[in-house]
Amino acid sequence: MTTISNDPSRCTHERIPTRVFEDSAQVSHEVASQIAELIKSRAAEGRMCVLGLATGSTPTEVYDELIRMHNQEGLSFKNVVTFNLDEYFPMQPNELQSYVRFMREHLFDHIDIDPKNVHIPDGTLSIEEVPHYCQAYEKAIKDAGGIDIQLLGIGRTGHIGFNEPGSGKDSLTRLIWLDQLTRQDAASDFYGVDHVPYKAITMGVGTIMQAKRVLMLAFGEGKAPIIREAVEGEITEHVAASFLQEHTNAHLYLDAAASAKLTRVQTPWKCGSVDWTAKLIRNAVIWLAMKTDKAILKLTEEDYNENHLQDLIAEHGPSYDINLNVFRSVQATVTGWPGGRPEDAPLQVAGPRNVADDVFPKRVLVFSPHPDDDVISMGGTFIRLADQGHEVHVAYQVSGSIAVFDEDAIRFADFASDFNQQFNLDSKHTDEIEQHLEEFLKHKQPGQVDSDTVQKVKALIRRGEARAAARSCGVPSERAHFMDMPFYETGTVRKKPIGEEDIQITIDLLEKIKPHQVYAAGDLSDPHGTHRVCLSAIFEAMRRVKDREWAKGCEVWLYRGAWQEWEPQQIEMAVPLSPGEMDRKRHAIFKHESQKDSALFPGFDSREFWQRAEQRNKETARIYDNLGLAEYEAIEAFVLWDGLYQENNTTQRSQVGAKAQPMA
Numbered sequence: 001m002t003t004i005s006n007d008p009s010r011c012t013h014e015r016i017p018t019r020v021f022e023d024s025a026q027v028s029h030e031v032a033s034q035i036a037e038l039i040k041s042r043a044a045e046g047r048m049c050v051l052g053l054a055t056g057s058t059p060t061e062v063y064d065e066l067i068r069m070h071n072q073e074g075l076s077f078k079n080v081v082t083f084n085l086d087e088y089f090p091m092q093p094n095e096l097q098s099y100v101r102f103m104r105e106h107l108f109d110h111i112d113i114d115p116k117n118v119h120i121p122d123g124t125l126s127i128e129e130v131p132h133y134c135q136a137y138e139k140a141i142k143d144a145g146g147i148d149i150q151l152l153g154i155g156r157t158g159h160i161g162f163n164e165p166g167s168g169k170d171s172l173t174r175l176i177w178l179d180q181l182t183r184q185d186a187a188s189d190f191y192g193v194d195h196v197p198y199k200a201i202t203m204g205v206g207t208i209m210q211a212k213r214v215l216m217l218a219f220g221e222g223k224a225p226i227i228r229e230a231v232e233g234e235i236t237e238h239v240a241a242s243f244l245q246e247h248t249n250a251h252l253y254l255d256a257a258a259s260a261k262l263t264r265v266q267t268p269w270k271c272g273s274v275d276w277t278a279k280l281i282r283n284a285v286i287w288l289a290m291k292t293d294k295a296i297l298k299l300t301e302e303d304y305n306e307n308h309l310q311d312l313i314a315e316h317g318p319s320y321d322i323n324l325n326v327f328r329s330v331q332a333t334v335t336g337w338p339g340g341r342p343e344d345a346p347l348q349v350a351g352p353r354n355v356a357d358d359v360f361p362k363r364v365l366v367f368s369p370h371p372d373d374d375v376i377s378m379g380g381t382f383i384r385l386a387d388q389g390h391e392v393h394v395a396y397q398v399s400g401s402i403a404v405f406d407e408d409a410i411r412f413a414d415f416a417s418d419f420n421q422q423f424n425l426d427s428k429h430t431d432e433i434e435q436h437l438e439e440f441l442k443h444k445q446p447g448q449v450d451s452d453t454v455q456k457v458k459a460l461i462r463r464g465e466a467r468a469a470a471r472s473c474g475v476p477s478e479r480a481h482f483m484d485m486p487f488y489e490t491g492t493v494r495k496k497p498i499g500e501e502d503i504q505i506t507i508d509l510l511e512k513i514k515p516h517q518v519y520a521a522g523d524l525s526d527p528h529g530t531h532r533v534c535l536s537a538i539f540e541a542m543r544r545v546k547d548r549e550w551a552k553g554c555e556v557w558l559y560r561g562a563w564q565e566w567e568p569q570q571i572e573m574a575v576p577l578s579p580g581e582m583d584r585k586r587h588a589i590f591k592h593e594s595q596k597d598s599a600l601f602p603g604f605d606s607r608e609f610w611q612r613a614e615q616r617n618k619e620t621a622r623i624y625d626n627l628g629l630a631e632y633e634a635i636e637a638f639v640l641w642d643g644l645y646q647e648n649n650t651t652q653r654s655q656v657g658a659k660a661q662p663m664a
């Protein structure tokens with residue numbers, strides 16, 4: 001097993017002490033424990049504990065754990081004073097996007113903190129009042145004795161708080177103009193980037209640097225590039241988090257996915273001697289081929305020696321033997337039979353994925369978090385499985401109702417009314433619904449939660465599109481299952497935590513179909529967090545059914561595509577697509593008309609979903625071509641889940657990228 005060392009002396013490239021855990025839950029437990037320990041020690045001394053707090057999705061599990069400690073272990077917050085990092089400006093405290101509301105809902109309403117000890121920047125001020133208020137905020141921090149622990153996340157621009165690129169090391173609490181990338185990242189919370197405020201009040205970098213201890217957290221693959229820049233790069237105003245390199249007591253806590261670009265993870269041989277497992281050799285050779293822009297079989301001893309791989313060539317050389325073994329391992333990932341190859345099918349590429357299968361055809365269950373993730377991320381494989389005769393089912397885990405434009409809801413209500421009139425049907429209730437939609441949406445404010453009726457209409461729109469897309473892939477409507485998982489149905493971008501009902505719905509569907517293969521979305525960096533929650537429900541459901549006869553031989557394949565792709569060294573099944581299959585995939589995506597041309601929540605990528613998918617699939621094919629394999633039009637990539645989370649917090653791979661093992 002390849003491991004990540006948490007010994008700072010081995011990681012000389014890192015200029016902030018960094019610890020890597022398997023997943024966000026472990027990070028949050030560790031950080032919450034440190035906060036709780038300080039609160040209790042200060043209480044024992046009769047002193048106040050001053051906390052600097054953050055908002056966003058990153059610290060929510062920390063707050064959940066603190067609430068649990070309060071309820072179950074008697075942790076009191078009566079001796080706690082808090083100062084929040086920032087707030088949008090202007091912003092009313094009861095707005096859905098308000099950080100005042102966020103902190104109440106995620107922490108303050110659930111603990112015994114004195115409201116007089118809570119400080120959050122005021123977004124209701126006039127512009128003239130802001131400078132004096134910011135000075136008073138700084139004074140309040142000093143009067144409280146300074147911040148003992150400052151909790152931080154990090155934005156994709158490297159901002160901490162809202163200290164955007166250009167923020168100076170000595171900057172204090174102030175009004176700041178938000179970077180466009182930051183506004184795009186916040187667009188899902190505000191139902192479109194046009195509704196995101198242009199300004200915010202934020203603690204400065206200097207304010208943060210004055211904290212006695214700083215704990216910065218980052219989760220997910222999407223944060224990996226900026227983490228490397230902040231931790232291993234030069235100190236610069238362009239990446240505010242890089243100033244933490246100069247803090248005497250700053251610490252960084254990552255899940256495995258967010259650590260992916262660190263030197264000790266991506267190229268651990270640069271940190272010193274390593275145990276050259278088959279997995280690490282494969283990673284190193286693919287990295288070397290891509291770095292030198294050479295096919296695997298063309299790499300030489302000089303290439304190894306000149307790129308920090310002297311130990312590898314010395315222990316396992318000559319180079320051609322290493323190259324050939326790795327080339328064959330990559331070649332073996334390619335298969336035209338994702339569901340297995342029948343006895344009478346021609347063998348295209350030798351390898352474990354292409355041997356004749358004992359079970360053919362199979363029952364296949366494709367989980368799609370949103371109603372379009374199936375065709376966007378694995379549409380070609382979806383089509384291939386159906387064409388090859390497998391019994392393919394697709395399960396849409398959430399309704400996707402919040403991602404429908406208001407005008408689409410009105411258009412469909414108009415259709416329903418006209419349909420009833422055309423065929424002389426009773427249109428009383430339809431007319432009432434249409435009237436409600438027009439009246440509600442005419443007065444709807446940006447970010448306002450839709451009424452139940454509007455949500456139901458929008459969910460039906462997504463449901464109809466999903467059925468049409470599935471039919472275009474060869475899957476009949478009766479094999480399309482709509483799970484409507486309860487965690488999602490809040491009407492807002494912020495969702496409830498995963499619950500027992502969500503898991504049971506998933507178990508019930510698995511038991512009904514008893515699949516030989518399951519496909520699930522491994523995109524953990526989607527901006528809504530829905531993919532992460534949906535995947536957690538599948539993992540937990542599979543763990544609970546692991547001893548049932550059908551589950552013992554069930555494979556769980558993880559796909560990506562909407563937000564990022566698997567790295568080439570992670571890929572364990574590569575399904576090549578022909579130009580014709582790419583056309584069919586594109587047409588299936590087009591069935592989701594409410595997401596075409598302009599999606600309500602496009603995230604940080606301005607391209608349409610079909611463009612993202614095509615370009616990523618073609619890029620994977622280009623990488624395989626450059627590595628020396630056959631030249632394909634496009635490739636969809638998959639990783640096999642091990643079902644166990646066997647690897648601990650020193651694992652090199654992401655939490656969803658482990659080699660398959662029998663479920664036990």
